[in-house]
Amino acid sequence: MKRRDQHIIDVVFVLSLFCVFAVLALFVVVLGANAYKGISGAMTENYNVRSSLTYLTEKIRQGDAYGDILISELAGGDALVLTQEIEEETYETWIYLYEGKLTEMFIRQGTEFVPEFGQAIMDLSGFKIAALDGRLFRVTAVDVDGVEYDSLVSLKGTPTRLD
16 A cells, blocks of 8 residues: 555646646746837837838938928928929929828929828827938937937038028
8 A cells, every 4th residue: 555655646746746847847938928018119119210221321321312301280280391303394292100100202392282092101299300410410219109219311412402
């Protein structure tokens, strides 16, 4: 009888050890999944903000090379307006914030501007642009958590017209 009791105790010990191991393994998997979710979300937000600042910097530099750069106000927010001539016609590229998205619209100058018709580029909760002087701009992008990121863009061409 003693041998049988010892055998049952061995089985119970092995099963309890296996259960403890399984619970700890599950705990590690859940912790890893939560860490991955947090890191992935932060990387996505960081990508959106960095990409939008890079995009805006490149657009300003293109405007510097091909035409005028204007800063306008649109429904209480800032809008970047890049003017250029193509085949003796003047066109405008409007970049602005609309319904939580950085948006771009390319129209012929003088055409009615309708913000809803723009092409959404990426999610942002805020966008500001300011001319610090004729050659230096401060671009601010605000991510969905409200954190502001700034970029300074210096022009190489002639000073621009600011409205």
